[in-house]
Amino acid sequence: MKITKPINLAIAAMAGLAFACGSGEKSTETTTIEPVGTPAAPEKEMSLEEKYQDDPIYIKGLAKLKASDCTSCHMVERKIVGPSYAEVAAKYESTEENINMLAQKVVNGGVGVWGEIPMPAHPTVSLEDAKDMVAYVLILKK
Numbered sequence: 702m703k704i705t706k707p708i709n710l711a712i713a714a715m716a717g718l719a720f721a722c723g724s725g726e727k728s729t730e731t732t733t734i735e736p737v738g739t740p741a742a743p744e745k746e747m748s749l750e751e752k753y754q755d756d757p758i759y760i761k762g763l764a765k766l767k768a769s770d771c772t773s774c775h776m777v778e779r780k781i782v783g784p785s786y787a788e789v790a791a792k793y794e795s796t797e798e799n800i801n802m803l804a805q806k807v808v809n810g811g812v813g814v815w816g817e818i819p820m821p822a823h824p825t826v827s828l829e830d831a832k833d834m835v836a837y838v839l840i841l842k843k
C-alpha cells in the first residue's frame with residue numbers, strides 16, 4: 702500500500718496531463734456525434750458498387766475517376782474529406798443540368814455546399830471526362 706499509493710497518484714497526474722493535452726488539441730473538432738446507421742446497412746443489402754457494377758455509366762465513370770485523384774477525398778458510402786458519392790447522388794437528380802453544373806464544379810473547384818473544406822480545381826480534367834465522372838456519381842442512389 703505504501704508503495705502503490707504514490708504510483709497511483711503519479712499515474713493519475715499523468716492521465717490528467719494527457720487528457721488536458723488531448724482535449725486542447727481536439728477543441729477544433731466539433732463533430733463528435735456520428736450519424737448512427739449510415740454505414741451499417743443490413744447484411745442482406747447490396748453495396749452500391751455491387752448494385753451498379755454492370756451499368757455502362759458506372760464502368761465508364763469509375764475508370765475515369767480512378768485515373769484522377771477523386772478517391773483520395775471521396776468514397777462511395779463514407780464521407781472522408783469530401784461528401785460520399787451516395788450523399789451527392791441523394792442530393793441531386795441525375796439531370797443533364799445537374800451533371801453540367803457539377804462537372805464544372807469538379808473542373809473549377811468550389812466550396813460551401815457541403816461545408817468549409819474546398820474541393821480544389823481540376824484543370825487537367827476535361828469537361829467531358831468530368832461529366833462522365835459526375836454521371837457515375839449520380840447513379841449511386843440507394
Ligand code: HEC
Nearest residue numbers: 769770771774782783811812813814815816818819820834
Ligand atoms: C482534395 C480533396 C478532393 C478531391 C481530390 C476531389 N474532391 Fe470532390 N469534393 C471535395 C470537397 C471538400 C467537396 C465539398 C465542396 C463543397 O462543400 O462545396 C467536394 C464536392 C464534390 C462534389 C459535389 C459538389 C456539389 O456542389 O455538391 C462532386 C460531384 C465531387 N466533389 C466530385 C469529385 C470528382 C469527380 C473528383 C475527381 C476529379 C473530386 N471530387 C476530387 C473534395 C475533393
